[in-house]
Amino acid sequence: MKQYDVVIVGARVAGSSLAIRLGQQGKSVLLIDKASFPSDTLSTHHMSHTDYLEQLGVLEEVEATGLRKIERMRTYIGSAFVEGPRPNYTIIPRRDHLDYVLLQKAMQYDGVVVREQHSVKSLLWDDGHVVGVETENKKGEQEQVRSSWVVGADGKHSNIAKWVDASEYETHEPLRPVLYGYYRGIEPLSKPTTEIFLHEGRIGFYFPMEEGRDCLGLEIHPSEFKEMMKDPKAQFEAIYKELYDMERRMEGAELEGKIIGTKGMPNHFREAYGPGWALVGDAGHSKDPSTGLGINDAFMQSFLLAEALTSEDVEGALEAFRVKRDEQLLPGFKLTIDYIKSLREWTMNEVALFQTMAANPMVWNKLVPRLADHLKEDTKEMPLLHGSVLMEAESFGYQEKQESVRRLSKPNE
Structure with a gap:
């Protein structure tokens, strides 16, 4: 029987x-x-930075399809928006390409063996410890494989987590259905920009990918999902065209493939490790995709876990992995839950106030310089978000007030 380290x-x-x-x-x-592979999977696609890809040695290849470098973010509420620069550029790759590049890179190492179209049917146990897996290929042929560690990277509905009975905590029910579609021919802004639309309690996401190809995402009310899936393309586009200026920008656009979606993502942490096993990615931590943190969170976890599994004191290092994972992910998790819940609570007066402020640069000129100090106070308990949120606030200045916060008088800019 073949023996592996992991x-x-x-x-x-x-x-x-x-x-x-x-x-x-x-x-x-x-x-x-x-x-x-290559094959697609449901994903927000958004990467807040490219540091992990650089460290893995795949950034150039991931960008080779002509991905646009996104250096700005714009958030709409009704007919007003707030826009600002990002501290670092981001890219938005299709998952069939990103996952395939990573897999090919892994196969370059002599010690790494890849088996596609193989399912894990059960775990092998010895005196309460996981010591391997039983696999089955598409022909139904089964094989037992032993290892020092088994890692579940098998997604939010992880079989590994179920078989080891990994406990859940910080659990919240799925909050919102989410749907995605890939389109060609949408009129872009003059500079590649991630766009977020907040409208009637829904959230629209516009992700520029390669030139001429974009991903549109939509989080809807739970009560709308069943009816929407009866004719997903027509209803998805009807809702999206209600968003500011999107009916004009989508004129002549064509959907690639189908609209895909889910009733909602589970929100939880799972026990990170146990005797002979560990969890990583969505298997260990899952949350609503509205804040677009999933891919970066997965990279962060895998880097931490790799460090633990190569330590001389693996047991101690795994406990450090758990602590670091939760410390770094919990602030973003709470922010995501609060963000989605707060959308249900916006009143018409609050929307009107935001639009008035966004339309008046003089108001923002007085408000924004105080925002950085306010965030310093409010983010003391949020180490993951403190740096990025504060950098965004301070970078506003407000030297860019005429460009960044205004009534949409020129929607094609």
Whole structure:
């Protein structure tokens, strides 16, 4: 029976990046996934920075499809918006391309073996410890594989988590249905910009990908999902065209493939590790995609876990992994939950107030310089968000008030 240092179940962002990091350390790794690659998966696609891709040595190849570098973000409320520069550029890759590049990189290491279209049917146990897996290929052929560690990178509905009975905490029910579509021919802004639309309690996401190709996302009310899925394309586009200026910008645009979606994402943390096993990515932590943190969170976890699994004191290092994971992810998790809940509570007066402020640069000129100090006070308990939120606030200045916060008098800019 083949023996590996680590078996990783799930070969997308979390699993493949973990395999790369372990391969760099000379570990023997079996990377298993029931899918074949390249293939797509439901995703926000948004990467808040590219540091992890650089460290993995894949940034140039990921960008090779002509991904636009996104350096600005715009948030609309009704007919007003707030826009500002990002501290770092981001890219928005299709998951079929991103996941495939990571998988190919992992396969370059001698110790990493990849098996696509293989399912894990059960875990192997010895005296309460996980010691391997039983796999099955598409022909129904089964094999037992032993390993020192089994890592579940198999998503929010992780079988590994279920089989080891990993406990959940900070649990919240799914909050909002989310749907995505890939379009060609939408009229872009003059500069590549991530656009967020807040309208009638829904959230629209416009993600510029390659030139001429964009991802549109939409979070809707739970009561709308069943009816919407009867004719998802027509209803998705009807709602999206209600967003500011999107009916004009979508004229002549064509949908690639189908509108895909889910009733909602589970929101929880799971126990991070146990005897012979660990969880990473959505298997260990899942949340609503509205804040677009999922891909970066997966990279962060895999980097931390790789460090733990290559430590001389693995047990102690895994506990440090759990602590660091929760410290870094909990602020963003709470922000996401509060963000979605707060959208239900916006009153017409609050929307009108925001629009009045956004339309009046003199008001913002007085408000924004005080925002950085306010955020310093409010983010003391939020170490993950403190740096990025504060940098965004301070970068506003407000030297850019005429460009960044105004009534939309020129919607094509």
